[in-house]
Amino acid sequence: MSLIRCFIAICLSSEIRDSLENLLIQLKSSKAGNIRWIPSENIHLTLKFLGEISPENLNTVKNLLLDEINHTQPFEISIRKLGAFPNISRPRVIWIGVQAPDTLFQLQKQIDERTKAIGIFSDTRSFSPHLTLGRVNRYCTVDQTKVITALLKQTNYPDDLGSMHIEAIRLYKSELTRSGAVYSCLAEKKL
Ligand code: ATP
Numbered sequence: 001m002s003l004i005r006c007f008i009a010i011c012l013s014s015e016i017r018d019s020l021e022n023l024l025i026q027l028k029s030s031k032a033g034n035i036r037w038i039p040s041e042n043i044h045l046t047l048k049f050l051g052e053i054s055p056e057n058l059n060t061v062k063n064l065l066l067d068e069i070n071h072t073q074p075f076e077i078s079i080r081k082l083g084a085f086p087n088i089s090r091p092r093v094i095w096i097g098v099q100a101p102d103t104l105f106q107l108q109k110q111i112d113e114r115t116k117a118i119g120i121f122s123d124t125r126s127f128s129p130h131l132t133l134g135r136v137n138r139y140c141t142v143d144q145t146k147v148i149t150a151l152l153k154q155t156n157y158p159d160d161l162g163s164m165h166i167e168a169i170r171l172y173k174s175e176l177t178r179s180g181a182v183y184s185c186l187a188e189k190k191l
């Protein structure tokens with residue numbers, strides 16, 4: 001039986017993608033090496049990574065998303081500051097933070113609880129809305145790490161990289177290929 005790698009996420013507006021693309025051009029032109037930057041068309045706000053699931057489970061998730069997630073009002077998000085997981089001195093995942101109202105947190109919690117109830121567990125950490133921009137190679141040296149930390153602290157960018165009105169959430173399939181992940185939308189739930 002073939003498993004399907006998938007996740008639930010919010011797709012970004014072309015305005016936000018454009019401002020992230022400009023920021024990425026700036027970040028890529030720095031001396032920082034050993035980072036795998038995400039192509040701007042692939043940047044999204046993950047609500048739940050489902051991992052590799054069976055076609056049956058995928059179907060259940062699709063129905064759950066379309067029919068069982070309680071009606072949530074559309075809401076606004078804004079793109080804020082650069083940061084890193086686990087922290088800026090030990091950057092592994094480079095991201096830009098997302099400011100959002102409680103509605104987003106409630107929506108994420110609802111999705112997490114509903115999917116856990118059918119046996120899909122993923123992140124145990126609390127939800128911290130972010131857009132992953134790049135991943136640091138794990139063989140990065142101490143000196144290279146310092147350059148990345150400085151880059152995150154010193155890059156100049158607008159306080160507001162854009163805001164958008166969120167009216168839908170999507171279920172995506174992710175195929176990992178040699179040239180990176182390829183995402184395709186399997187279902188869309190309008191808010
Ligand atoms: P690649 O793995 O090639 O770097 P990617 O991480 O963008 O690409 P996926 O690994 O399929 O693609 O991940 C899809 C989404 O789910 C991304 O937003 C990713 O950050 C998130 N994700 C992946 N693995 C996990 C995990 N174990 N826990 C939480 N989120 C995850």
Ligand code: MG
Nearest residue numbers: 135174176181
């Ligand atoms: Mg991944």
